[in-house]
Amino acid sequence: MNEFVATVVRGLGNGSIYALLALGFVIIYKSMRVISFAQPAFMMAGGVLVSHLVLSMNFFLAVLISLLLTALLGAGVERVALRPMIGKPVFVIAIITLGVDIVIRTVVNSFIGLDIRQMGDPWGLKQLKLLGVTIDQRHLATLVTTLVVVAALFAFYRWSRTGLAMRAASSDQEVALAQGVSVGRVFSLSWALAAMLAGLAGVFLSTGIGLEQNLWLTALKALPVIILGGLDSLGGAVIAGLTIGVVEALVGNYGGNLSPVFGGDFFLVVPYLLMLLVLLVKPYGLFGTREVERI
């Protein structure tokens, strides 16, 4: 039982990272109807900034500054590389984000180097005994931070003037313009938010285990997550992220003995299998919005 709970918590910790990444995808998709493949780069940028800043300051301050810088980077990329492409086919824009991803990651990699960089976080690989269950502190920290960030994000979209304007622009750009919403600002803000969330994911992903060049591959796990949750659903991204994290952890822990056919690394495939199964039943994803329509 204890092992089970510990596994679930580990899954939730990893799932939170997927959720943060997926939220970025969804935010950009909602505002521009484009899937941004630049998310892995922002994730790495957030991580690498902290690993350098932390040498001269407190970890939390470093995270704060690095998130701000990552957000600026996101807004800057949108302004320079994507704003001129407004109105062009979605496919073209998606490919541009792919290019942006490669450029940023190349620069970031030169700051990572060949070794593993430590984040200097207070959690490390330390463990915690809670009601008889041993869990990694970093998983708990990730989960709690994600929940707080997600709650803040939802409140922002639900109640703030800017959040509402962003929802309006995602629903009908021309209408939003006619109401005085500056759609350009909505785009920059979406990119800034998405980059910041990815940066946060990068920080938590590399706490404890450290940051290395190949870590960006984790960001691709966000793809099955957004498809599972529904491309345009923030709530879906969070729930699907956590679900995939937990299922992955459970299969990783118990699946090895169950399936001699699949071998021990079966858990790596599980997110994609889950995605396939859900798509068979619900083509919009679990929480993707169908069009509101009067009949």
Next chain:
Amino acid sequence: MLAATNLEVVYDDVMLVLRGVSLEVPQGQIVALLGANGAGKSTLLRAISGLLDVHDGEVRRGTITLDGEPIHGLGASRIAALGIKQVMEGRRILADLTVEENLRVGGHVAPRSLKANLDRTYQLFPVLAERQRKTAGYLSGGEQQMLAIGRALMSDPRYLLMDEPSLGLAPMIVQQIRDVIVEINAAGTTVLLVEQNAAMALSIAEHGYVLENGAMVMDKPAAELLNDGDVREFYLGLGAEGGSRSFRDVKHYRRRKRWLS
């Protein structure tokens, strides 16, 4: 006064849709803009409200002025902040937002007076107050039109540009919309009303324009337009002798429209 002078608008760099259109909307009035499909009515409204960009359109020549200050070339959001709001054709409510959220989006440029404007809008459209928390996409057509109008009013605009508010609505609802327009105008908002329903538009307007093929062909007080032979025949569906006419009497080689102006 909102005015357009010698306005030329081109879509996609090639299609000349407005060719030297001039129009004046004096403060406090209701001005009607009539014209057949494709005459350029919506284009004129878009040019004023700054929404041409979205449709790849561009003002090539001429000016649009608000109280003498040129406003063409400002972005749509700046123009909305200056107090010119457009109610777009086909209602265009934000279907997946609630009624109240739609209205709050309308108040985007006037965040300080949101509460007062919300109250005023609910007073003007009691039916919206009942539906506050409902998803806007499930409202009836008439309610959606009221929501679209209410949304535009949420920033307390000085000028309201309405693009076919009676489109696709039952005659009873059209009456209601008509009354609402009069009420809005009485409360101090100037209205530029684009309509296919010429009888409705001219019955409440002080002044009327007829736009055809991208050019203004008539510019007269509404009362005169109502009595104009050509307008009666082509826009009000009345015969030259007055009284409605059956389609049976219409010859298929019927007189082509020609404006002498």
